[in-house]
Amino acid sequence: MISVKKDFENIPYPLSKEHCENGTQERTATTNEDRRKTVIENEQYDDNFNDRYKHKEIRKELGRIYKEKCAFCEQNQEIMHVEHYRPKTKYYWLAFSWDNLLLACAKCNGSGNKASHFPVENTAIVSPKIDCSDIDLSKINNFCKEYDELEKPLLLNPEQEEDLHFRFSFDRNGEICPTNSNDEQAKQTIDVIKLNRDSLKIARKKIIDDFEKSVIGKKVKDKGELRRHVMHEMEMLREKADIQNSDENFLAFRTYVVNEGIMKQIIKSAFGQSNQK
Ligand SMILES: [Zn+2]
Incomplete structure (x- = not known):
């Protein structure tokens, strides 16, 4: 939300x-x-x-x-x-x-x-x-x-509510939970609306999966090319997660992915894999 x-x-x-x-x-x-x-x-x-x-x-x-x-x-x-x-x-x-x-x-x-x-x-x-x-x-x-x-x-x-998206956190599988475990309003909202129903979790997870595929699956000739590609993909993810200006669905989730470490973790794996090559 x-x-x-x-x-x-x-x-x-x-x-x-x-x-x-x-x-x-x-x-x-x-x-x-x-x-x-x-x-x-x-x-x-x-x-x-x-x-x-x-x-x-x-x-x-x-x-x-x-x-x-x-x-x-x-x-x-x-x-x-x-x-x-x-x-x-x-x-x-x-x-x-x-x-x-x-x-x-x-x-x-x-x-x-x-x-x-x-x-x-x-x-x-x-x-x-x-x-x-x-x-x-x-x-x-x-x-x-x-x-x-x-x-x-x-x-x-x-x-x-102001800045409502801060009230919710997510995991890598698209599951939503209250950011503060004592936040009864966020908890009840998730329960009443069933914001963890399968179709929503799958749709949210797909956003991360697609990003992961785009950075990890990319065939590149060297680290420089990988860096440029990853920067571009990150920029696109950030743009789509812009709470004020983006028209995309799941903005609370997208913003969380960009700001709370999920995006960084995936990028780290992309560079880790590239080191192993
Ligand atoms: Zn709805």
């Missing part, structure tokens, strides 16, 4: 309180503000309004922010969902809130993984009327920080 920045000055228009378009006549009869009030009044998420949070403008903006990659596993997949950080089944009043919407792949968001799981350290908020006072709908797109302080979620949110 890596951190992403969401723009709160320009919230997609389908989430504005006045907005009202599409759908059946019955649905167009109400604005977002009315829909939110209805959901709160009924104390449950209303599937009739479900076109709202996955409106194409919202999907488009999330795709831009997340570079079309899943917020959790960092892959671009054929089926990507507009996903609720706090699940809409429990936090029904946040179903159409900008700071509660992420982009996630069908696997991470699927049943058995994230789905409606949302572990918290403190007590979960069960009603929009905290302290018995009415919810302030003017803040509906921006409740996350306030709620985080109260609940202390155990699921990491890429939009609320």
Whole structure:
């Protein structure tokens, strides 16, 4: 997982309180503000309004922010969902809130993984009327920080954490673990989303295997040529691991490989083999 920045000055228009378009006549009869009030009044998420949070403008903006990659596993997949950080089944009043919407792949968001799981350290908020006072709908797109302080979620949110990739470490086989073994949030996130599922480990390991093949398998006439080749391959690996500018998948992993010794170890073996020749 890596951190992403969401723009709160320009919230997609389908989430504005006045907005009202599409759908059946019955649905167009109400604005977002009315829909939110209805959901709160009924104390449950209303599937009739479900076109709202996955409106194409919202999907488009999330795709831009997340570079079309899943917020959790960092892959671009054929089926990507507009996903609720706090699940809409429990936090029904946040179903159409900008700071509660992420982009996630069908696997991470699927049943058995994230789905409606949302572990918290403190007590979960069960009603929009905290302290018995009415919810302030003017803040509906921006409740996350306030709620985080109260609940202390155990699921990491890429939009609320700085430099999130430092929270995770990896091994040579693509296995992910918390960098700090006491980091309960990183641990729970790995467990809930199943970030060590086989397909992810295999895909991450392949990045290292490909790099290894490119430097160790290369036929060269002398050490100078090997050095030039290795420098070039290293540069390519670094470029693809650039957290700010790269569009590649698995950036947390790639950065770890480049910065935490895995790349160096492989290079060392390449030169070791060359010495033996
Ligand atoms: Zn995913």
